[in-house]
Each structure stands twice: as structure tokens, then as C-alpha cells.
Amino acid sequence: MERLKILVVDDESRMRKLVRDFLVKQDFEVIEAEDGEDALNKFYAQKDIALIILDVMMPKINGWDVCKEIRETSKVPIIMLTAKGEESDELQGFNIGADEYISKPFSPKILVARVEAILRRAGKKDEEVLEIGGIKIDRLGHQVLVDEKEVELSYKEFELLTYFIENKGIALSREKILNHVWNYDYFGDARTIDTHVKKLRSKLGQKGEYIKTIWGMGYKFEVE
């Protein structure tokens, strides 16, 4: 297996070196960029970057803008490094589509753990068939089998179920679901999700119960 490329963007070289050292130890290939402009150039030049780690505070173009710009054309996973307290885009009132936020200061151990979790999930996107608890998703055939019997799902239902299963065991906020299943620039009502969940649950029959409601939070797919 070829080493995966990670783009690390931070204006402080000390910080880049720190992050790089840990990632290299985990056998990733690291590419560094020292500001937003540099980051965009390197990202577009190197088409096979698997993940971006992006500091928020940078001269010229800041991290939020780099993220937004990249999201225009790519769904590459992005981890934002934020200062304490400004971690969430919700707090800023606008959503820019990062996948994770890690607040400084952080331990390198945490960073590496998150990177691996994200890549593991992202890796699922390459698998042709996902299977869990008697539900089989065939991406190529765009088909879902429940206990070997086909269940007809609409496009959105299929995407939603796939997203749930790619992230099984993880509580997903409506915000996050909208970002991934709909799109980073979708501005509709989050309650739309409820309707799709309802239909999914009913089409999955008994197994619809795997989609759990997390009250005050969102949903989670979990097989017992």
C-alpha cells in the first residue's frame, strides 16, 4: 500500500514540524504549506492528497477561506486547527464544510488518532460493498439488499443510508448530515432529514431500528 499524502498548512514552522514528525512516524507522506495561498497551490498541483490539516489563523488567506475554496471543487477531508473557543463553525454562524475541528493546544496523539479515524472512514468510500447487520449496500449497482432481498431506495435515501453506515456507531448531527449527504452549500431546512429518516426506517422494516434517534443531537446508526 502506497503511503497516503497529507497536506499540513500552518504559518508557524515549529507547529508544522511537530505535526509532520508525528505523521511521518505513522508512515504518512507529509507535504507542508506555510500559508493559505501556498496551500491552495500545492493542493491543486498534487492531485492525490488524502487529507488536509489546516490552521485557521494565517496571513494572506486564512484557514476558513482556504477550506471554502477547496470545498468548491473537492471533498477531500479537512481537519481545522482552531484556537480555544472558536472551534465550531456553528459558533461563527456559517458553515464552511470542515470534517473535524481540533482546538489548540492539542496532543499529537489526538491528532494522529483523528487523522486515522477520518482516513478509515474515507477508505470506506472506496469499498464497493458495505455490509452490516443484514444490510448490504452495493455501490456499483446502486442497490440495497436487506436479508438478501432488494429494497428500492430513492437517490437521497440511498446516500443517507450509505452515510449512516459509513459512520456507524457515530452520533451525527443534522448539520453534519446535511453537509455530507446534501452539500456544503445547501441551505434548506434541517428537518428535511427527519422525513428521509422516516422513509428509510419504514423501507428497512425491522432493521429501521438500527437508525437511532439521539435526542437533542441527531441520529446514529448502530446494530445493537
Next chain:
Amino acid sequence: MERLKILVVDDESRMRKLVRDFLVKQDFEVIEAEDGEDALNKFYAQKDIALIILDVMMPKINGWDVCKEIRETSKVPIIMLTAKGEESDELQGFNIGADEYISKPFSPKILVARVEAILRRAGKKDEEVLEIGGIKIDRLGHQVLVDEKEVELSYKEFELLTYFIENKGIALSREKILNHVWNYDYFGDARTIDTHVKKLRSKLGQKGEYIKTIWGMGYKFEVE
């Protein structure tokens, strides 16, 4: 890990120097500000400040107002330095969202100890799984296991338990709990916490006893 930045705000340069010297000795990076205005400017310019030490008595903008202002946008930990008798503001229930109060005169050793305790706690916010005494908190799954069996908690209960465990072994006043689990701008009755503690204890069964009452003070989570 990169050195953490601490913003020290006091109008007396002697005091700043004193505090700075001790913090630098502990390998923190120190940024100084000599009044409230200066403090706000430097805080907003340097986005990765990990903690603020803030004198109350200062010209132009005083410490209380700086704290309130910062709390509008950030959850960065704040330690207030108060002269004898000034804490009354805090005691009178005028709540501005500081994390700690240290009254002058204080020993630098105490200050450093508090700083490190706060930062240690803040670091826990990035850990995905917390585990202690047979209680496991899975943040990603938004799920709590007691002796490997799931216990269903409401949103607030989950937050409260998480806060207790992030601060295990530390006595927490109701004031403090309200500030962190509810919000800095919550003005309800502190007795509300009692009700939530009651429910938490009962849902945790035997292990509910880990939540100890500290008479006249608040609560503390402690495993024997």
C-alpha cells in the same frame, strides 16, 4: 508539543514580570498586556492563546469587563486575580464566566499549579473516550457504558457527567457547573443542578455514589 501561550494582564509591570518569570520557567510562552484594552487587542490578534490571567483592578477597562467581553466569543480559560475583598462581586452572584479566582497576594506556586490544572482539564476535551471506575464515555457515539452496559442519558445528563469526569477529583461549585454545562449566560436557579445530579445518580445505579456531595460547596466526582 508547541509551547502554550498565556496572556498575562496587569497594569503593574512588577506583577507581570513576577508572573511571567514563573510561567516561563514552566515552559509557557507569555504575552503581556498592561490594561484591558491592550488585553483585548492582543487576545484577538493572537488567536491561539491557551489561557488568560487577568487582574481585576486596571485603568480604562477593568478585568470584569474584559472577561465579559471575551466570553461573548470565546471559551478560553480565564483566571482572575482579585485583591482581598473584591471577590464579593463573584460571591454576590454576579457571574461573568471566569474559571478561577485567585486573590492577591498569592504564591506563584499556587498560580502555576492552577494554570496547569486548568490546561490539563482543557486537554481532556479532545479525548474521544473517557473512562474511569467502570464508566466509559464515548463522545463520538454520544453514549455512556457502565460496566459495558449502555445507560441512556439525556443530553444535559450526558454533558453533566462528562464535565464531572473531565474534572474528576476536583470539587465543583454549582456556579462553575452552571457556567460550563449550561452556559455563561444562563440565569436560572442553581438548584436545578441538584435535580440533574439526582437523575444522574439514579441512572448510574451503584456508581452514582461516585458523584459526591460537598456540603456547602457543590459536587465532586471521585472513584473511591
Next chain:
DNA sequence: GTCCCCGTTTCACAAAGTTGTCATATTTAT
């Protein structure tokens, strides 16, 4: 172009679950 079909979204109301408060009981410190 118009009509129709069907997936998607919105909406309004019902249902379910949560949270804060209050009165009362109990415990604790002195």
C-alpha cells in the same frame, strides 16, 4: 410548450422526551 410523474422539501400538528421549579422530606453542621 403542457401535462404528468415522482422524488424532494416544507409545513402543521401530534407525540415523545426533556428540563426547570416548587413543595416537602431529609441530612448536616454547630
Next chain:
DNA sequence: ATAAATATGACAACTTTGTGAAACGGGGAC
């Protein structure tokens, strides 16, 4: 014993979620 603080149970107000129906909207048939 007494006063003060905490525990508890019940409940009302409030939020969030579920649901069915209606509105919307794009693409194909005609």
C-alpha cells in the same frame, strides 16, 4: 435542637422529533 443545605418526587412548560399531507420542481412523454 436549630438553622441551613441538600435530596427527592411530582408536575408544568418547553423542545425536539415523528408523521401525514400538501406544495414544489425537474425531466420525460406527448
